[in-house]
Structure formats: structure tokens, C-alpha cells
Amino acid sequence: MIYLEYNIEGQFKEHDSLRLAMSDDTANAFLNDFAQTKQGNDTIFACWARYQAAVADGHDAVNGTIGALLENDGNLAINQTVDSFVRNSPPIEIAAYAPLKGLPEFLDLAVTLALGDARSELENIGVHHTATASPGGSGALYLAAANFADRGSKVLLRDRHWGPYDGFLAGCDLGIETYPLLGGNNSTVDVESMISSLDRLAKQQSKVMSWLNDPAHNPTGLSLNANDRRAVLQAFSDMAMAHENVGFTLLIDAAYHLYAKEPHGWAETITDALHDGMNWPANLLITFAISLSKSHTIYGLRAGALVSIHPDESVVDRITTVMGVTGRQTWSASSRLAQYSIARIHAGEESGDAWSLELVRLTELLAQRRKLFIEECGKNGVPINPTHDGFFAWLEHDDPKSVVDSCANDHVYLVPLKGGIRIGLCAIPTEQIAKVAKTLRDALQ
Ligand SMILES: Cc1ncc(COP(=O)(O)O)c(C=O)c1O
Known part of the structure; x- marks a missing residue:
């Protein structure tokens, strides 16, 4: 039995016995089943x-x-350039909401941050893109988790991965399947294990998504080399052709890519593979979780984007709507100040x-x-x-x-x-x- 004491103003008086009695069991009266699984410090x-x-x-x-x-x-x-542009932003850019999907000039920049110099060649080949602003890379990962996999299904990760992935996915009622980090012969990815996991999942579920934090992987600092990137991409293309009723999403978590020797290696690999005649099946989507936290040293300002690419324009148009609505229903709009100031930096050659x-x-x-x-x-x-x-x-x-x-x-x-x-x-x-x-x-x- 919990006794509450009231002081003379009729408000709760903190009482030691009450504090002691507020155990997990008591809190569970208010917490739903999923909330009750959340444990301890990071x-x-x-x-x-x-x-x-x-x-x-x-x-x-x-x-x-x-x-x-x-x-x-x-x-x-x-980064002092970023600091000075943030500080010198006009009051209206600090105070106002951003458009729900993001400021257009920021969204355009996000595509360039994802694809680098390969952007124009991919556009020439006929690859379409869309971007949605998010609170950091974490927000972009959430957008993907919430939309690119069926609730109750599994998402494929490497066995060594950033811990919060598990929570982002569990929060969307998604399980995980993992494959080993390294294959044999000095390879930078265990592509054989990845293929057998993709194949197994494709036989069990109608959507298969895999998250790959590359280049500059957290927690190892590993980056796939060009051959291994090509093998992974080919495997996704082959799998999508072999399971034509299954939607495959390859998500590249690019949280650290601008600190890597090949920051836009994935876009270059995709361009090369398409030039060499690789098929891009309609049931294959590639998406990048972009974070500005590290590249622009604005961890706390919460800026990022989900950038998706596909050969069919109607696919990216539909994704634009779905991601915009998801953001609206989750965090409303992302930080306008971050989007405005970073877009301005990249609009000027000197800055x-x-x-x-x-x-x-x-x-x-x-x-x-x-x-x-x-x-x-x-x-x-x-x-x-x-x-x-x-x-x-x-x-x-x-x-x-x-x-x-x-x-x-x-x-x-x-x-x-x-x-x-x-x-x-x-x-x-x-x-x-x-x-x-x-x-x-x-x-x-
Ligand atoms: C692997 C990985 N992905 C994504 C993120 C997202 O970072 P943020 O949400 O701060 O942009 C981080 C941050 O530590 C990370 O390590």
C-alpha cells in the first residue's frame, strides 16, 4: 500500500517511504510492454x-x-565556418519552422553529400533521387525503419554494428538478423554470408532491408574496398532478380563518410556497375542515411537526411510523400537553422x-x-x-x-x-x- 501525504496547501509532500515504494513494478502500471523492455544507461x-x-x-x-x-x-x-554561419543567421531563419520535408536548398545539398561528383552522371543515366530532412542521421534511420520493412519482419545487419540500431528497429517492431563482419582472403565484407542471409529472409518476408554503415564503420573504422562494394551491389541486384516479388532496400549509413578516403565510393560503384551493364531491378531501392553531426561538427543541432535513389521517378515521388508524412507525424519539421546555415555555406565558393x-x-x-x-x-x-x-x-x-x-x-x-x-x-x-x-x-x- 502506498500512502501519500499532503501538505497544508494540499500538494504532495515528498515522502521517503513513497520513494522507496516506487519500484519498477509501480512504474510498469504506466508503461506499455515495449517501454518495459527499455533498460539502463547507454x-x-x-x-x-x-x-x-x-x-x-x-x-x-x-x-x-x-x-x-x-x-x-x-x-x-x-568547424569555425559552420559556427560563424550558424551564429550569423537571420532571426527569422532561427525562429521559423522549416518546410516539413526540409528546405529545398538543403535537400539539394543532401543529394550532393550522398552522391558527390557521381551525382550528375547518375542523373544522366536516369537514376532519380529524393531527399527528406531529418533530425540527424538517427532521424534518417528511423524514417527507413518506419517505412521500408514490414512490422514483425527482420532487418539484416553486420554482427558488429552501432548499438542504437537495435533500438531504432525494435521501436518499429522489427527484429534483426546478422552476418559476420569480415569474410576470408582480406576481404572487407563477408559477402557470402550476406547473400545467404538475404536469400533466407527473401523466402520468409516480402520486404528485405539491410543496413550497412560504410565507409568508416562504427565501431571498427572498416571501409569496404571498391571490389567488395561492387560484390555487395551485384548481390543485391541478383537477389532482387531472383525474388521479384520481394522489395529489397540497401541502406548505406553514411554517418562518417566525409572523413573517409573514398567518401562517395558507393555512388561511384553504382555508376560504374550501371555503365558495365548491371541490371537495376525495379524491386531494388538504394537509400543513404546522411548525418551532418560529424562532417559539419553540429552534433547538437540535429541535421541529416534520408536520400533515396531509384530508376523509376514515380518510386522516388511516392517516397517523398511517405517520408514527409512520417517526419510530420514523428518530430514535425527538422531544425531550420541547421538546414539554412549549412546550405548557405555550400552555396558560396569561399565558405x-x-x-x-x-x-x-x-x-x-x-x-x-x-x-x-x-x-x-x-x-x-x-x-x-x-x-x-x-x-x-x-x-x-x-x-x-x-x-x-x-x-x-x-x-x-x-x-x-x-x-x-x-x-x-x-x-x-x-x-x-x-x-x-x-x-x-x-x-x-
Ligand atoms: C553508425 C552511426 N550512424 C548514425 C549516427 C547518427 O548520428 P546523428 O543522429 O547524431 O546524426 C551515428 C552517430 O553516432 C553513428 O555512429
Whole structure:
């Protein structure tokens, strides 16, 4: 029995026994079945909190936890061109709603961010596109989850993937099927396993969607090479032809692509394959989840887009409507300020160049840390995974928590995830990279 006490004004008075009695069971009276499955802290934020506590205790702690790019002095890297355009935006662009599907100039930019220089050639070949603005890449992933798969069906992922995928999909009543990250012979994707999973799913469901975070995969830093991209694309084309009543969607999660050596590799691979005569069956859709969080250092402004491409204009037109309505029914419109200011930067040659110069500097900072980390792991016998671009590196391990705890004893803070340890090169100052490799060596002994 819960007793509530009222004070003389007739309002609730906080009462210790009430607080104690408010257990999960009580809260479950208000939470639906799906809400009741939501548990605990996000692992990454919990690890970051542990790092911060160590710093507060006066330790010279190393932060390899968060997924944001930090300068070597530990401050968040901020592209000053973006900062100045955001700050100098007119009041009306800050205060007003954006159009529900996004500002037209931003949507046009989103297509270019997805396809790069291959955009005009794809347009010439007859590939149509559509874009919908979203609150970050997460919003774009939600748009895809909500619309490109049947409730109750499964979405295909690699076994190592960004943790929040599971939640985005579960929230849309979608399950997951996974295939291994790496195939044999130094390949950058296990295409054989992917094909057998696609085939199995196509025999069970009428829509098959797969999410591939590439290039610069979170959590490994892996990027598919051109041959492997081509093999994946060919497999989707073949599968769509073999199962002509099944709709296949290949989603490229491009959250880190502008930090990769081949940022628009997918659009180039698609263009090359079409020139070489690859079929694009009508039941195959390719879609890009674009995030401006990292590329434009505006994590908190929440800007992104879902960009879909298909040879049939009526398909992309219909997707435009469906995605616009979904956004409207979920978050209303996305941030106008982000869309306006970023579109303006890229509309001017000088500002576009200034943004790009800073992106190059930050990409080089990451490349320097990665190169050093690979070298130091080599010297110390730490068997890290292949890692090429972006924010992270990865050590496969079947007891990641014990390794992370052991590193934490030396005040090196990393993130234990399913199947391994994520090393946030994006956050680790270059001069501390060698220490991280040595600490991992000691933890593995
Ligand atoms: C793999 C991956 N996809 C998508 C996102 C989406 O990021 P945001 O919603 O901040 O744009 C992130 C962010 O960390 C990510 O790591």
C-alpha cells in the first residue's frame, strides 16, 4: 500500500517511504510492454561518465569513450565556418519552422553529400533521387525503419554494428538478423554470408532491408574496398532478380563518410556497375542515411537526411510523400537553422572551401592517430581489426568487459561492446595513443 501525504496547501509532500515504494513494478502500471523492455544507461555514456569521474579525482585519464571528434587538447573540434554561419543567421531563419520535408536548398545539398561528383552522371543515366530532412542521421534511420520493412519482419545487419540500431528497429517492431563482419582472403565484407542471409529472409518476408554503415564503420573504422562494394551491389541486384516479388532496400549509413578516403565510393560503384551493364531491378531501392553531426561538427543541432535513389521517378515521388508524412507525424519539421546555415555555406565558393579545409585538417588528425595506433598495436602484439577511416578502431574479444576494466585500472577508458572493444581514436589525444596500445597489451596478458 502506498500512502501519500499532503501538505497544508494540499500538494504532495515528498515522502521517503513513497520513494522507496516506487519500484519498477509501480512504474510498469504506466508503461506499455515495449517501454518495459527499455533498460539502463547507454554503455557509451556510462563509460564516458567513468572517465569523467577519474578526471574529477585528479587522474591523468585517457578518454577513448565518446563518438565525437576532440582536438588534442580535449576540446570538441568545431568547424569555425559552420559556427560563424550558424551564429550569423537571420532571426527569422532561427525562429521559423522549416518546410516539413526540409528546405529545398538543403535537400539539394543532401543529394550532393550522398552522391558527390557521381551525382550528375547518375542523373544522366536516369537514376532519380529524393531527399527528406531529418533530425540527424538517427532521424534518417528511423524514417527507413518506419517505412521500408514490414512490422514483425527482420532487418539484416553486420554482427558488429552501432548499438542504437537495435533500438531504432525494435521501436518499429522489427527484429534483426546478422552476418559476420569480415569474410576470408582480406576481404572487407563477408559477402557470402550476406547473400545467404538475404536469400533466407527473401523466402520468409516480402520486404528485405539491410543496413550497412560504410565507409568508416562504427565501431571498427572498416571501409569496404571498391571490389567488395561492387560484390555487395551485384548481390543485391541478383537477389532482387531472383525474388521479384520481394522489395529489397540497401541502406548505406553514411554517418562518417566525409572523413573517409573514398567518401562517395558507393555512388561511384553504382555508376560504374550501371555503365558495365548491371541490371537495376525495379524491386531494388538504394537509400543513404546522411548525418551532418560529424562532417559539419553540429552534433547538437540535429541535421541529416534520408536520400533515396531509384530508376523509376514515380518510386522516388511516392517516397517523398511517405517520408514527409512520417517526419510530420514523428518530430514535425527538422531544425531550420541547421538546414539554412549549412546550405548557405555550400552555396558560396569561399565558405565551401573554408569548411572543406577544416574537414581536411580534422581528417588528417584522425589519420595520424589511426596510423600511430596501428603501428603501436603492431609493436605491442595487440591484434586489432582492419581499420581504415573515421572515428574508431576495434579489438575483437570474447570478454570485452574484463579488458576494458583492466584498462580502466590504468585510467585508459574504452568501450566494451558485443564481441569486442571500441577504441575512440576520435577522442584520444595523439600523444596518448601509444599508451593506449601498451595498456591494451598489458590487459590482454
Ligand atoms: C553508425 C552511426 N550512424 C548514425 C549516427 C547518427 O548520428 P546523428 O543522429 O547524431 O546524426 C551515428 C552517430 O553516432 C553513428 O555512429
